[in-house]
Amino acid sequence: MISVTLKISSGGPDEVRAMEVEPGMTYYDLLRIAGINPETVVILSNGVPIPGDDLVAPGEISVWRVVSAG
Amino acid sequence: MIPCDKCSTPSIAYQRYSGMHLCSRHFEEDVLRKIRESIREYRLLGHGGLIAVALSGGKDSSTLLYVLERLFSRRPDIEIVGLTVNEGISGYRTETLGAAERLARELEIPIIPLSFHEEFDLTIDEIAARKTTQSPCTFCGVLRKTLLNRAAREMGAMALATGHNLDDEAQTVMLNYLRGDIDRLFRLMPRRPQPGMVPRIKPLRKVPEREVAIFAITHDLFTPFKSCPHILRSMRLETKEMINDLEDRHPGTKYSIMRGFARIIDLQPEGSFKAVPCERCGEPSGEGICQTCQLLDLVKKGQSL
Numbered sequence: 001m002i003s004v005t006l007k008i009s010s011g012g013p014d015e016v017r018a019m020e021v022e023p024g025m026t027y028y029d030l031l032r033i034a035g036i037n038p039e040t041v042v043i044l045s046n047g048v049p050i051p052g053d054d055l056v057a058p059g060e061i062s063v064w065r066v067v068s069a070g
Numbered sequence: 071m072i073p074c075d076k077c078s079t080p081s082i083a084y085q086r087y088s089g090m091h092l093c094s095r096h097f098e099e100d101v102l103r104k105i106r107e108s109i110r111e112y113r114l115l116g117h118g119g120l121i122a123v124a125l126s127g128g129k130d131s132s133t134l135l136y137v138l139e140r141l142f143s144r145r146p147d148i149e150i151v152g153l154t155v156n157e158g159i160s161g162y163r164t165e166t167l168g169a170a171e172r173l174a175r176e177l178e179i180p181i182i183p184l185s186f187h188e189e190f191d192l193t194i195d196e197i198a199a200r201k202t203t204q205s206p207c208t209f210c211g212v213l214r215k216t217l218l219n220r221a222a223r224e225m226g227a228m229a230l231a232t233g234h235n236l237d238d239e240a241q242t243v244m245l246n247y248l249r250g251d252i253d254r255l256f257r258l259m260p261r262r263p264q265p266g267m268v269p270r271i272k273p274l275r276k277v278p279e280r281e282v283a284i285f286a287i288t289h290d291l292f293t294p295f296k297s298c299p300h301i302l303r304s305m306r307l308e309t310k311e312m313i314n315d316l317e318d319r320h321p322g323t324k325y326s327i328m329r330g331f332a333r334i335i336d337l338q339p340e341g342s343f344k345a346v347p348c349e350r351c352g353e354p355s356g357e358g359i360c361q362t363c364q365l366l367d368l369v370k371k372g373q374s375l
Binding site for chain 1: 071072081082083084086091129237279280283284287288292294296297310314315317318
């Protein structure tokens with residue numbers, strides 16, 4: 001299993017979520033498991049956006065909610 | 071790491087609707103291409119003139135201002151002025167307007183500040199406290215549109231640019247379908263210039279909201295996301311969620327909505343909408359008394375529509 005920490009920013013304080021996923025899963029799979037629509041966020045690794053179909057690597061990623069409500 | 075499909079350097083974005091992985095350089099090129107294409111389609115800027123840009127300080131209008139300055143700074147016949155609107159929403163708007171002012175200063179673009187308090191003697195916080203059946207968002211949208219149009223007209227602007235992106239446009243089209251409001255659907259893209267109304271241009275209308283955000287992040291234009299305190303669950307918000315769910319399952323849905331809309335707009339009957347001056351304030355209106363005056367009456371009377 002791969003351990004990954006999601007730091008989810010929605011404007012307020014970050015929400016930190018630790019997850020374990022099967023090898024071979026993508027960030028899209030990870031977001032859907034976390035109940036987040038990939039269309040509404042940008043995933044960053046070390047401050048740089050990464051494509052959602054990349055395979056999940058162990059470590060920490062940032063998930064920024066970027067789609068405004070309303 | 072997934073390489074860029076155009077140059078093999080690491081990609082920063084995957085466009086599921088096109089199947090392309092793009093690095094930062096090719097992603098930027100793609101966004102700028104879509105923006106240039108949208109601007110060309112309006113056929114408004116060929117002879118130069120003044121562009122008024124509606125600025126909120128959020129990612130969309132910041133990206134819009136940055137890109138317009140980049141595209142037109144070498145055109146001596148084009149001038150850009152920013153318009154900010156303070157709707158009077160405490161703890162929210164002041165922060166985002168600060169970001170707008172900072173960016174305009176950096177780009178050396180002048181700003182004209184407008185406010186609901188000065189123009190209408192009312193703020194959105196005050197309107198929200200009166201609890202009319204119309205949501206504060208309705209007041210905010212209608213009053214802001216009136217104020218921006220008037221200011222752009224008075225300064226002689228030949229276009230009023232707003233930061234609406236692909237998601238905003240697809241939502242508006244779908245929302246009008248769902249409400250059966252075809253008149254309003256046609257009004258999104260009037261065939262002829264309307265008297266008293268400065269033509270609106272939406273240069274980001276072909277760029278998905280998520281990609282505007284990636285552009286803003288990679289160009290240091292992204293301000294931390296914050297929701298308006300008056301936001302309510304609305305049909306627009308439900309439509310937005312529905313379209314994003316569809317887009318996730320069927321990539322390309324947002325573009326399909328807009329392709330269908332482009333076909334429908336061609337069927338628009340001649341003269342299907344003609345703005346007339348409001349009997350009360352003289353601003354362009356679709357009916358005798360404009361929506362702004364109707365809404366202001368509502369607040370003054372303290373009644374519901």
